[in-house]
Amino acid sequence: MRRLAVVVVFALNTIRVIIFVAGTFTAAMLALAGLLVLLGAIFAGGTIQYSFDRGLEYDRQFREAVTEIEAFEQSHGRRPTEDELESTLRPRDNDTMLASIGFDQCWGDPSAYADLREPDYVLANWRKDWWECYAPTRGLSTLDLDWHHHRFTFLIFQFAVALVGVALLLAAYWSWRLCEHKPTPPGEA
Numbered sequence: 001m002r003r004l005a006v007v008v009v010f011a012l013n014t015i016r017v018i019i020f021v022a023g024t025f026t027a028a029m030l031a032l033a034g035l036l037v038l039l040g041a042i043f044a045g046g047t048i049q050y051s052f053d054r055g056l057e058y059d060r061q062f063r064e065a066v067t068e069i070e071a072f073e074q075s076h077g078r079r080p081t082e083d084e085l086e087s088t089l090r091p092r093d094n095d096t097m098l099a100s101i102g103f104d105q106c107w108g109d110p111s112a113y114a115d116l117r118e119p120d121y122v123l124a125n126w127r128k129d130w131w132e133c134y135a136p137t138r139g140l141s142t143l144d145l146d147w148h149h150h151r152f153t154f155l156i157f158q159f160a161v162a163l164v165g166v167a168l169l170l171a172a173y174w175s176w177r178l179c180e181h182k183p184t185p186p187g188e189a
Contacts, residue, residue: 027176034168041161048154055132055143058125062134062141065089065096065123079121099124099133106133107142 068088072080080088082098089096099122104114106122107130113122120137134141144150 024176027172030168030172030175034165034172036165037161037168038165041158041165048150048157052145052147052150054127055145058127058132059134059141059143059145061089061094061096061125062123062136062143064092064094065098066134066136069098069121096123096125098122103131103133105131107131112140 065085068085069080072078072084072088080098082100085096085098099113101117101121102114103122103124104110106113106124107127113133113135116122116135116138120135123134123136125132132142134143
């Protein structure tokens with residue numbers, strides 16, 4: 001009977017050791033994840049600034065294309081073709097294209113651009129994930145060039161990410177507290 005009691009105590013203590021090690025490891029991983037998420041929240045501001053700066057660059061390219069189109073219309077009495085516009089803009093690293101009538105790939109509300117007809121036109125620029133569009137005759141643009149809106153959106157995002165980081169740190173603390181009681185070595189129970 002004594003031998004059975006020793007085996008049971010040993011098995012229970014082994015389980016407690018496994019739980020302690022797993023709990024400690026879990027607490028450490030949660031703490032590490034929480035710290036990484038908090039660091040991400042702190043240093044993510046550069047991505048918002050980069051996105052805003054890219055928007056300004058696309059806006060500059062759109063306005064440059066409008067200037068070229070207007071100059072071409074004055075000298076030739078018609079709007080340039082896509083190839084003619086491209087040959088003028090491409091040497092200046094301007095990737096703006098003159099979209100065809102009915103172009104419906106614009107970011108946001110594509111129908112606002114797809115429904116335009118002559119003499120309106122749409123300029124488009126591929127942003128690696130979506131098309132930015134500008135319809136100068138209507139003053140429509142998919143670009144959000146309001147820095148305060150970008151900053152506010154970023155602050156909400158940053159706050160949400162920081163909350164996730166804090167929650168992970170709290171979960172790590174609670175996980176550590178749950179396994180804080182060290183297991184009793186076999187034979188001392």
